[in-house]
Amino acid sequence: MxxxxxxxxxxxxxxxxxxxxxxxxxxxxxxxxxxxxxxxxxxxxxxxxxxxxxxxxxxxxxxxxxxxxxxxxxxxxxxxxxxxxxxxxxxxxxxxxxxxxxxxxxxxxxxxxxxxxxxxxxxxxxxxxxxxxxxxxxxxxxxxxxxxxxxxxxxxxxxxxxxxxxxxxxxxxxxxxxxxxxxxxxxxxxxxxxxxxxxxxxxxxxxxxxxxxxxxxxxxxxxxxxxxxxxxxxxxxxxxxxxxxxxxxxxxxxxxxxxxxQTNIIKTFTVVSVALMPPTLIASIYGMNFAHMPELNSTFGYPIALALMIASAVVPVWYFKRKGWL
The missing domain is CATH 3.30.460.20 (CorA soluble domain-like)
Known part of the structure; x- marks a missing residue:
C-alpha cells in the first residue's frame, strides 16, 4: 500500500x-x-x-x-x-x-x-x-x-x-x-x-x-x-x-x-524411606518361618514387636530433627 x-x-x-x-x-x-x-x-x-x-x-x-x-x-x-x-x-x-x-x-x-x-x-x-x-x-x-x-x-x-x-x-x-x-x-x-x-x-x-x-x-x-x-x-x-x-x-x-x-520434596521422601526401614527390618525378621523363635511363644511377643517397630521409626525422625535436617 x-x-x-x-x-x-x-x-x-x-x-x-x-x-x-x-x-x-x-x-x-x-x-x-x-x-x-x-x-x-x-x-x-x-x-x-x-x-x-x-x-x-x-x-x-x-x-x-x-x-x-x-x-x-x-x-x-x-x-x-x-x-x-x-x-x-x-x-x-x-x-x-x-x-x-x-x-x-x-x-x-x-x-x-x-x-x-x-x-x-x-x-x-x-x-x-x-x-x-x-x-x-x-x-x-x-x-x-x-x-x-x-x-x-x-x-x-x-x-x-x-x-x-x-x-x-x-x-x-x-x-x-x-x-x-x-x-x-x-x-x-x-x-x-x-x-x-x-x-x-x-x-x-x-x-x-x-x-x-x-x-x-x-x-x-x-x-x-x-x-x-x-x-x-x-x-x-x-x-x-x-x-x-x-x-x-x-x-x-x-x-x-x-x-x-524440589529439594524439600526429595528430603521428605528420603526421611520417610529411612524411617520405615527399621520397622520393615523387624517385620521381616518376625515374618521368618523358623521353628525356634522365643518371642512366638511369649504372651507379650506381638505388642513388643509392634512397640519395637514404632520406636525404630520414631527414633530416626527425632534424631534428624535434633540435627536440624528437618
Missing part, C-alpha cells in the same frame, strides 16, 4: 494509492507498506531513487543497511512491533531520504507510525521536509520504546513481588501457578527487552551515520534534534540493559526457589 503525506494550505493531505509522478514529487512523506512491484517502480521513477527490496532490507552488514547514493541516504534497521497484542517481533524498515522527501519501506506496522500520522494531522508543521519527518518519526519511536520499557519494568516488579512473597519467616509460599506465572513473565520481559535493545542499537547506528552526513542531508534548524535523539537512545539502552540484568537475576532467583522446593 502506498500512502503520501503532503501539506496543502496549512493542512495535511493524506492520500492512498497515488502513483502520478507529480503528486509523488510533491509529497513530503511517502509510506510504502508491503509495496507491490508497481508501487515501488512508480516511486523510483518519480523520485529517481532505488527502493531496497525486502531481501536487501534483511541484510545484516552495515554497508547494506546504511549507505549513500549521490544525494540520497538509505537507512535500514530492525524495529520492535506488536507488543500491544502480545505477538511481538522485529521487522526491518528502510528510510530513504532524498531531497525534500522521505520514503519509508516496511512490511509491518510499529505503533509509532500510526501515532505519528495522527500527530501530523493535528500539527502539519511537523512535515516541513523529509529530514524533519524522519527525525520526528525517530522521536516517536524512541517515546514508544520508553513507554514499552516502563511497562516491562512494572511487569518485572510484579513478578519480583510474586517471586519473593513469604508467609512465616523462612517459609516460601509460592505455588506451582505462581512459579509458572513468574517464569512466563520473566521470559516475555527478556524477549521484549532484547528486541527493544536491538531497535535502539539500530537507531543509534542510523543517528551516528546521519550525524556524519548531516551537512548534506539535514537542514541546519533540524541538526540539534540529532544530539537529543542520540542522548535519549543511549539512556534507553542503559535502562534496557538494566532491565535485562534484573530479569536474569529474578529468573535465577525463581529457579533457585524451584530447586529449594
Amino acid at each position: 502506498l500512502t503520501t503525506y503532503t501539506v496543502e494550505n496549512g493542512h495535511l493531505a493524506m492520500r492512498e494509492g497515488v502513483r502520478e509522478p507529480e503528486a509523488l514529487r510533491k509529497a513530503v512523506w511517502v509510506d510504502l507498506m508491503q509495496p507491490s512491484r508497481d508501487e515501488e517502480a512508480a516511486v523510483q521513477d518519480a523520485l529517481h531513487v532505488e527502493i531496497p527490496t525486502r531481501e536487501e532490507m534483511q541484510e545484516i552488514e552495515s554497508s547494506s543497511r546504511l549507505y549513500r547514493e549521490g544525494d540520497t541516504l538509505v537507512l535500514t534497521a530492525n524495529f520492535l512491533y506488536g507488543v500491544e497484542t502480545g505477538e511481538f517481533s522485529s521487522t526491518p524498515i528502510s528510510f530513504v531520504l532524498t531531497g525534500n522527501s522521505l520514503v519509508t519501506v516496511r512490511y509491518a506496522t510499529p505503533k509509532a507510525f500510526p501515532v505519528f500520522a495522527a500527530r501530523c494531522a493535528k500539527s502539519p508543521g511537523l512535515l516541513t521536509g523529509g529530514d524533519a519527518v524522519m527525525l520526528h518519526l525517530f522521536e516517536q519511536i524512541v517515546d514508544r520504546l520508553a513507554d514499552i520499557l516502563e511497562r516491562i519494568g512494572a511487569d518485572m516488579d510484579r513478578a519480583s513481588q510474586g517471586a519473593f512473597r513469604r508467609g512465616k519467616p523462612g517459609e516460601v509460599t509460592l505455588g506451582e501457578r505462581d512459579l509458572k506465572e513468574a517464569l512466563l513473565t520473566l521470559g516475555q520481559v527478556g524477549e521484549v527487552t532484547t528486541r527493544a535493545s536491538e531497535t535502539l542499537l539500530g537507531l543509534n547506528r542510523i543517528l551516528t551515520f546521519v550525524g556524519a552526513e548531516k551537512a548534506m542531508a539535514i537542514r541546519k534548524e533540524n541538526q540539534g534534534a540529532i544530539k537529543t535523539l542520540v542522548r535519549d537512545v543511549r539512556s534507553l539502552v542503559e535502562h534496557a540493559n538494566f532491565l535485562n540484568n534484573k530479569a536474569t537475576f529474578l529468573l535465577d532467583a525463581v529457579l533457585g526457589i524451584i530447586n529449594v522446593e
Whole structure:
C-alpha cells in the first residue's frame, strides 16, 4: 500500500494509492507498506531513487543497511512491533531520504507510525521536509520504546513481588501457578527487552551515520534534534540493559526457589524411606518361618514387636530433627 503525506494550505493531505509522478514529487512523506512491484517502480521513477527490496532490507552488514547514493541516504534497521497484542517481533524498515522527501519501506506496522500520522494531522508543521519527518518519526519511536520499557519494568516488579512473597519467616509460599506465572513473565520481559535493545542499537547506528552526513542531508534548524535523539537512545539502552540484568537475576532467583522446593520434596521422601526401614527390618525378621523363635511363644511377643517397630521409626525422625535436617 502506498500512502503520501503532503501539506496543502496549512493542512495535511493524506492520500492512498497515488502513483502520478507529480503528486509523488510533491509529497513530503511517502509510506510504502508491503509495496507491490508497481508501487515501488512508480516511486523510483518519480523520485529517481532505488527502493531496497525486502531481501536487501534483511541484510545484516552495515554497508547494506546504511549507505549513500549521490544525494540520497538509505537507512535500514530492525524495529520492535506488536507488543500491544502480545505477538511481538522485529521487522526491518528502510528510510530513504532524498531531497525534500522521505520514503519509508516496511512490511509491518510499529505503533509509532500510526501515532505519528495522527500527530501530523493535528500539527502539519511537523512535515516541513523529509529530514524533519524522519527525525520526528525517530522521536516517536524512541517515546514508544520508553513507554514499552516502563511497562516491562512494572511487569518485572510484579513478578519480583510474586517471586519473593513469604508467609512465616523462612517459609516460601509460592505455588506451582505462581512459579509458572513468574517464569512466563520473566521470559516475555527478556524477549521484549532484547528486541527493544536491538531497535535502539539500530537507531543509534542510523543517528551516528546521519550525524556524519548531516551537512548534506539535514537542514541546519533540524541538526540539534540529532544530539537529543542520540542522548535519549543511549539512556534507553542503559535502562534496557538494566532491565535485562534484573530479569536474569529474578529468573535465577525463581529457579533457585524451584530447586529449594524440589529439594524439600526429595528430603521428605528420603526421611520417610529411612524411617520405615527399621520397622520393615523387624517385620521381616518376625515374618521368618523358623521353628525356634522365643518371642512366638511369649504372651507379650506381638505388642513388643509392634512397640519395637514404632520406636525404630520414631527414633530416626527425632534424631534428624535434633540435627536440624528437618
